[in-house]
């Protein structure tokens with residue numbers, strides 16, 4: 001009885017959140033969507049810092065700090081849930097993730113960790129002025145690029 005009531009409450013909560021049954025039960029398709037959403041957040045926050053570094057937006061310490069803080073948070077997301085076996089571009093649709101990821105998981109994890117290092121370096125620099133942001137940009141952007149070069153198919 002309690003279990004039934006709990007199950008009903010969980011179902012109601014999930015419905016209230018607007019989650020479909022599919023979203024509540026992770027599939028390859030959902031994992032692909034989730035990691036692409038994470039990547040979009042990477043690009044959004046890196047773009048804010050990049051625009052400042054390139055002089056396309058005025059430097060603002062609080063904005064730079066918030067973007068860098070977000071990147072650090074994103075780098076802490078577990079990769080295991082979003083990179084399900086069978087979600088590579090040779091097996092699944094609508095993804096550019098190369099099968100090489102799953103053949104070289106330790107290296108993929110190292111490149112993900114390097115992104116975290118770059119994000120933390122930017123977090124330490126972001127509030128310290130435009131020159132500090134520019135100096136941290138190469139390492140951070142380079143960490144994105146190093147992984148894309150090896151593990152992301154061209155568009």
Ligand code: HEC
Nearest residue numbers: 036039042043046095096097111112115143144147151152
């Ligand atoms: C450890 C590897 C790795 C790192 C680090 C990484 N990416 Fe990615 N990124 C990928 C892979 C693999 C894909 C393809 C994912 C897919 O299509 O399923 C991708 C896809 C993307 C996409 C396309 C998303 C979409 O909607 O299809 C963007 C934008 C992106 N990355 C930006 C970034 C930025 C910016 C950074 C650094 C701040 C970054 N990524 C760091 C591996 C990485």
